[in-house]
Amino acid sequence: MKIVILKEEDIRKVFTIKDAIQADKDGLELYSKGESDIPLRINIDIPKEEGQSLYMPGYAAGAKALGVKIVSVYPNNVEKGLDSLSSTMVLINESTGEVCSIMDGSYLTKIRTGAVSGAATDILARKDSEIFALLGTGGQAESQLEAVLTVRDIKEVRVFDANKERSQEFASRMADKFADVFGVKIIVADSSSEAVANADIITSVTTAKKPVFDGKLIKKGAHINGVGSYTPEMQEIDDYILLNADKVYVDTRDGVLNESGDFIVPMRQNKCTEDIVTGELGEVIMGEVPSRESDQEITFFKTVGSSVLDIVTARRIYEKAMQKGVGQTIEF
Structure with missing residues (x-):
């Protein structure tokens, strides 16, 4: 059995954010069509190390995508000089059941999460969008920025983080990387209010509770991406947006309604029900649910992630690597 090992540098050589965006669209369409098998992720506590071991399996026949992403969350690793979070993607040949590739799951997660936004x-966003507000400058922020710059002709990016120094460092680094490529100005906002005022597109990727x-500062016609809230206690998007957006979309109903505090908190307070969801993004792609219907509508998209994004993106990465002869092949 031959297994192809793909590190972050290998993936970067063959796979772009544009490729990832298409992979995510295809994955969500397969999910919404009911053409994928995505079990609930398995979470095993490791009390001795105060850690967690998570397993996210999935299968999407239409994309020939089968595999499992393994994620380890070990907070105490910091004391050992190790990353507190590590991730590995194991891709399986659907025809033989053999492992065909092992790849960097952390980078895979970054690129597929940025790509879904x-x-x-x-x-969903207006075609003439020019101002983008990015709230949060952690590990997911760069791919979130690159993805939006890839799909819209953005003129100005406003970056805000609760840590001003981190905002400045991130904005400077992103300006060096993207300013000339996309012809965009990247600035640091002094407050979240300053960042979102009159912004056409807003992405929030924080761990805020x-x-x-x-939300009352959001202008008519804006599009908002909520990325950070992936537990019932996390709520980075306020109720006003959820209750007043003209259309509300999710990556998967099951994931968002059971995991994100952006929805769970107001639902527990009886401010809304599950019916507030207009549809899954895959349903929009299928043509079963309407997209934006006017330049004045405010649209909101919430993602908590799904293994269908991991397996379809991983399969596309593997195919590109095979075409270009990238990666290390081992006999097992």
Whole structure:
């Protein structure tokens, strides 16, 4: 059995954010069509190490995508000089059941998570969008930025983080990387209010347990991506946006309604029900649910992630690597 090992540098050589956006669109369409098998992720506690071991399996026949992403969350690793979070993607040949590739799951997660916001922005945001507000400058922020710059002709990016120094460092680094490529100005906002005022597109990617900006400041016609809230206690998007957006979309109903505090908190307070969801993004792609219907509508997209994004993206990466002869092949 031959297994192809793909590190981050290998993936970067063959796979672009544009490729990832298309992979995410295809994955979500397969999910919404009911043409994928995505079990609930398995979470095993490791009390001795105060850690968790998570397993996210999935199969999408239409994409020939079968595999499992393994994620380890070990907070105490910091004391050992190791990363507190590590991830590995194991891709399986659907025809033989043999492992065909092992790849960097952390980079895979970054690119597919940025790409799903890019896919939603491409489908839902106004075509003439020029101002982009990015809230949060952690590990997911770069791919979120690149994805939006890829699908819209953005003129100005406003970056805000609760840590001003981190905002400045991130903005400077992103300006060096993207300013000339995309012809965009990247600036640091002094507050979240300053960042979102008059912005056409807003992406929030934080771990906040309280809303990070005032939804009443959002202008008509804006599109918002909520990325950070993936547990019932996390709520970075305020109720006002959820209750007043003209259309509300999710990557998967099952994931968002059971995992994200952006929805769970207001639902527990009886401010809304599951019916507030207009549809899954895959349903929009299929043509079963309407997309934006006017330049005045406010659209909101929420993602918590799904293994269908991992397996379809991983399969596309593997195919590109095979075409270009990238990666290390081992006999097992």
